[in-house]
Amino acid sequence: MFLRRFLGVVFLLLLCSGARAAPADPLKTLLVAILTNAPSAWVDCEGGFDVKELQSGKVLRFKEAVKISPESQVFRLPVRVTSRVKGRFLTVNTLRYRGALIIRKASKGGVHVIDDIELDDYVKGILPREAGAGWPSEALKSQAVASRTFALRSLGRHASEGYDLCSTVHCQVFGGLESEDERTNRAVADTHNEILLYKGNPAGTFFFSNCGGRTLDPVDVWERSENVPYLRSIRCDFCRSAPHHFWENTVSAEDIAAALIRARIVVVPPLKSIRVSAGNVLIRYGTGQVKLRAARFRAMLGANIIRSAHIDKVKRSGGGFVFSGRGWGHGVGMCQEGAKGKAEKGAGYAKILKFYYPGAKLEKF
Ligand SMILES: [Zn+2]
Numbered sequence: 001m002f003l004r005r006f007l008g009v010v011f012l013l014l015l016c017s018g019a020r021a022a023p024a025d026p027l028k029t030l031l032v033a034i035l036t037n038a039p040s041a042w043v044d045c046e047g048g049f050d051v052k053e054l055q056s057g058k059v060l061r062f063k064e065a066v067k068i069s070p071e072s073q074v075f076r077l078p079v080r081v082t083s084r085v086k087g088r089f090l091t092v093n094t095l096r097y098r099g100a101l102i103i104r105k106a107s108k109g110g111v112h113v114i115d116d117i118e119l120d121d122y123v124k125g126i127l128p129r130e131a132g133a134g135w136p137s138e139a140l141k142s143q144a145v146a147s148r149t150f151a152l153r154s155l156g157r158h159a160s161e162g163y164d165l166c167s168t169v170h171c172q173v174f175g176g177l178e179s180e181d182e183r184t185n186r187a188v189a190d191t192h193n194e195i196l197l198y199k200g201n202p203a204g205t206f207f208f209s210n211c212g213g214r215t216l217d218p219v220d221v222w223e224r225s226e227n228v229p230y231l232r233s234i235r236c237d238f239c240r241s242a243p244h245h246f247w248e249n250t251v252s253a254e255d256i257a258a259a260l261i262r263a264r265i266v267v268v269p270p271l272k273s274i275r276v277s278a279g280n281v282l283i284r285y286g287t288g289q290v291k292l293r294a295a296r297f298r299a300m301l302g303a304n305i306i307r308s309a310h311i312d313k314v315k316r317s318g319g320g321f322v323f324s325g326r327g328w329g330h331g332v333g334m335c336q337e338g339a340k341g342k343a344e345k346g347a348g349y350a351k352i353l354k355f356y357y358p359g360a361k362l363e364k365f
């Protein structure tokens with residue numbers, strides 16, 4: 001249900017890098033890759049569609065599905081595909097997408113199929129993956145603003161490949177029209193073009209499932225990141241009764257030793273004990289001990305195993321260790337289940353955003 005934003009390295013890059021688009025940019029559409037390096041793609045549209053060769057300007061008209069591949073004899077790539085009837089959507093391998101399509105040869109072979117789509121139409125295609133469509137509307141609106149801002153800040157991440165954003169967890173999971181829901185679409189429309197700005201640029205609106213009671217400072221989670229006022233650690237009392245507040249997982253001593261070795265930390269088995277205190281994990285082994293930040297330990301063992309850096313307890317159990325803690329996700333920015341809890345208590349989306357991103361300004365793009 002949630003976009004699992006666990007690829008910390010990627011996000012610290014985002015945190016440090018500036019955005020392509022300043023809010024005053026006359027940005028009309030984004031280029032979102034639907035398929036990358038695909039051998040071919042079937043394109044169709046009820047009511048017909050036009051395929052325009054971008055180099056020659058030649059336009060071909062089609063009434064039936066056409067297969068597009070680098071070997072096509074019918075037209076030369078790159079092409080731009082548009083629906084001929086307003087309100088009818090193009091399909092790629094039978095799935096519907098809003099906007100136009102750009103199809104170009106990929107440098108590593110095959111084609112990239114790229115959706116040339118308006119910002120809010122893009123947000124409609126990602127929002128149901130970020131939050132439950134049945135959540136209170138104010139929580140959905142705060143997620144719409146966070147996701148929209150995050151998209152703007154991420155523009156140009158794939159510029160060298162000929163598009164802005166991919167449609168996987170690396171950017172945000174985008175499912176086109178098929179993944180849309182009326183309720184999340186309404187949250188997008190109700191916050192039309194609203195984003196969060198900090199010092200005139202789109203803010204780094206990170207989010208995650210559940211904070212376990214307190215969000216975290218970026219520097220405590222990602223190496224080489226820096227703290228910004230709107231991402232400072234805050235106490236959150238609104239996610240306590242949510243499904244992802246507590247977690248527990250057992251990991252074998254061998255798996256822990258293997259993870260340490262993969263991270264080039266030399267340990268001599270056997271692992272004797274593991275303790276946690278003040279955001280650190282202390283591991284005692286055969287001939288010594290090693291101390292790691294909990295967030296680093298989490299990244300080493302796997303973000304779905306150690307679900308958060310809030311590790312409360314470690315117990316020995318047979319040949320392994322039982323870890324238990326609070327929260328799910330990296331912990332920086334908006335606690336999504338907290339936003340839901342705040343909305344249930346009557347907070348509006350502007351208030352929710354102000355709480356999780358203090359000092360960032362809500363404005364129309
Ligand atoms: Zn990406």
Ligand SMILES: [Zn+2]
Nearest residue numbers: 236239335338
């Ligand atoms: Zn929370």
